[in-house]
Amino acid sequence: MTQPTQTSSPYSYQSLSTAITRRRPLHRQKQQSNTTSMNEASQAENQRLKRSLSLTDLIFYGVGCSVGAGIYSLVGIGANLAGPGIALSFALCGVACIFTSLGYAEFAARVPLAGSAYTFTYVSFGELCGWLVGWNLTLGYAVSASVVARSWAAYLVGFVQGMLHTTEINGGDDEDRTITSILNVSKFLHWSIHAPLPNLFSTRDYSAIDNATITNSYECCPLAMLIIILCTLVLLTGAKESSRFNSAMTILNLSILGFVILAGTGSGTAFQVDNLTPVLPHGWQGVGRAAGLVFFSYLGFDMVSCLSEEVEHPERNMPIGIIGSLLSSMFIYCMVSIVVVGLAPVMLLGEDIPIVNALLANACCTHDEQVSAVSLDDSTLRHDTCLNYACKPILHSMLYMGSRIVSFGAIFGLTTACFACLMGQPRIFFSMAQDGLLFKIYAKVNPKTGVPTMGTILTGVFTALVACFIDLESLANAISLGTLQVFTFVNAGVIILRMTLPVKSWPNGSLALDDGCERWDLVRTQHQKQRQRHQDERTPLLPDHGGAEIVIDSTRKAQLVEMNSLSGDPAGRNDFSPKESNQAELRENGSWPHWLTFCFTTCLVIIFAISSHSTDEKSDERVGTRLHILLAILIAITLICAAVLSRLPQAPPPATFTCPCVPIIPLLGILCNSYMMGSLPLSTWYAIFLWLLVGICFYFGYGIHHSELRHSTVQNSAKTIPPEEPNDGARPEHF
Secondary structure, eight states, X not given: OOOOOOOOOTTOHHHHHHHHHOOOOSSOOOOOOTTXXXXXXXXXXXXXXXXXXXXXXXXXXXXXXXXXXXXXXXXXXXXXXXXXXXXXXXXXXXXXHHHHHHHHHHHHHHSOSTTTHHHHHHHHTOHHHHHHHHHHHHHXXXXXXXXXXXXXXXXXXXXXXXXXXXXXXOOSTXXXXXXXXXXXXHHHHHHHHSEEGGGGTOOOOOTTSOHHHHHHSOEEOTTHHHHHHHHHHHHTTOHHHHHHHHHHHHHHHHHHHHHHHHHHHSSTTSSOGGGGOSSOTTHHXXXXXXXXXXXXXXXXXXXXXXXXXXXXXXXXXXXXXXHHHHHHHHXXXXXXXXXXXXHSOHHHHOSSOHHHHHHHHHHHOOHHHHHHHHTOSOHHHHHHHHSOTTOSSOSOHHHHHHHHHHHHHHHHHHHHHHHHHHHHHHHHXXXXXXXXXXXXXXXXXXXXXXXXXXXXXXXXXXXXXXXXXXXXXXXXXXXXHHHHHHHHHHHHHHHHHHHSOOOOBOTTSOBOOOTTSOOOOOOOOTTOOOOOOOOOOOOOSSXXXXXOOOOOOSOHHHHHHHHHHHTTOTTOTTOOSXXXXXXXXXXXXXXXXXXXXXXXXXXXXXXXXXXXXXXXXXXXXXXXXXXXXXXXHHHHHHHHHHHHHHHSOOOOOOSSOOOSSTTHHHHHHHHHHHHHXXXXXXXXHHHHHHHHHHHHHHIIIIIHHHOHHHHHHHHHHHHHSOTTOTTSSOOOOOO
């Protein structure tokens, strides 16, 4: 007879740790009750997304999401930090993402559900970590879509103004009227992306105010709302219909970028090797900072993983789609960035439209004239010299027309990136709402289109308002840091999932079969009234188990007998369970994989932060010596953690796609991510900590109380406690 234990306080340390460390099973909760009504079954079916996407759709979505703002605007911003070495920054991001994408591919094939890294982290680390990853993904998707929308508005206005400024006026009575009309349109276009905020609340005439005064006021971008609204309307039509629109836009975008590469390299003297030297004007620190800045432009393969629940044959198509879209994006980024920085000096590229400026500079000026223009202190004079559509004579007509084509094509490329980001965010909200951590309205799916309608609409409204009223250029580093943290969790999650026992069942006893080991093939009929009860096999995160134990329904032996009986094999001849010896080894690992990966990551971030932000001046030898000693200690701890992790026993690899060389590949991914995280400024860390603090407050205010795992555990506790011994071994969960 089990000895009774004292019930923990509703707000005790153990009860709280139970809530924040409870892990989601690898698969969707199975319906067991044969008394489930038809209405409930229909409602559950309507809460699932439709599998209608092919492998080609996945790759186009990944490339479309990545090759947007990253290639049309971040090339110029990153070149200011890394110089011509911006191609190395994109390559560094690509290598880091290759390591991470292998982990993504294993998770996506093993856990084919919507939610991306949020679901992966929930499965491996627990509820609180999963929620924070999903919260960071909101920053990565919704805010990234807002950044792309503003860039789209700038390109659209630049294209229209370029057409207006080159309009030929042949003279006559209507000449003054034509000029006035052009000026009025130009003013309206300028207002659409630089609207002074007081204009929205006051009738005061700002036309007489000096331009400098207007530019000093807070500005919003009404035009950015347009692209958000249009993309949202297309997304509401359905996933397959949306994929056709995305594929067409992506093909057009890739054609434009291919034209840039061919025009840049095949235009004779336009491409100058001198523009590529020195390759690293700011050293490797500049490359690292630029890599941290542009990292969020590789968000595409994460977006692909959001579609796990809508793709056909996910166990095969998801790994190919994730890795294929990443490699394609990496190749495009490196090729285009090399061509762009080779066409013009970095100072002429600018931050808004670097590709257009690179082509236009060579159409208007020779290489020597470009170098002379860079030496000018007045940026306006520099712009009028080599970046003016009215320049004469035109030296390269193909590049001149190419700048027009790129300016027009960038509109479609940015449309694709914005569209893909807006598609990924509702899927994450959908998964979080299904788990009870977010409002249930986000989990409602239109039965006809298979789209989370309200989640898509609310995401579009929120993103449109953010794109209009918030200046997001300063948040680029914060978006990248949040994305890096998400990718680090995925890398670490692969290690955790291989070295600990996953949760195979929901706490209420409903099945959730594990693809990582041999599947249980349970034969059930509608007349079977017996309910399967599993032991929730989880490894506690805290050394004292942190209250992570839940009610144990049966021993492992009894569970095997019951499952064999249900499958028609009471003797257990077809025992497909993992070997008991391997399970014992994984149990002996305890919480070591969690703590070792945590120490490994933390030490690496501190090492790279000290290396990146320490001053070069060694005026104080004591400080320099102490820093070297601290770095040596941290490096030693990092190596020890890696060595111990490599010696811990692992579960057999899953039957689906497998990340090779675990834990080496995930640790290399963490290494690259930590290098870029440590290179980012401290102000970015303050911003991301503030963002995470808001997410923690929401979790403890809503998510922890409405979690589906909490409800399942409470129901199971009520069912399994015998009436005569209400406190026998039970530890109810109050969060």
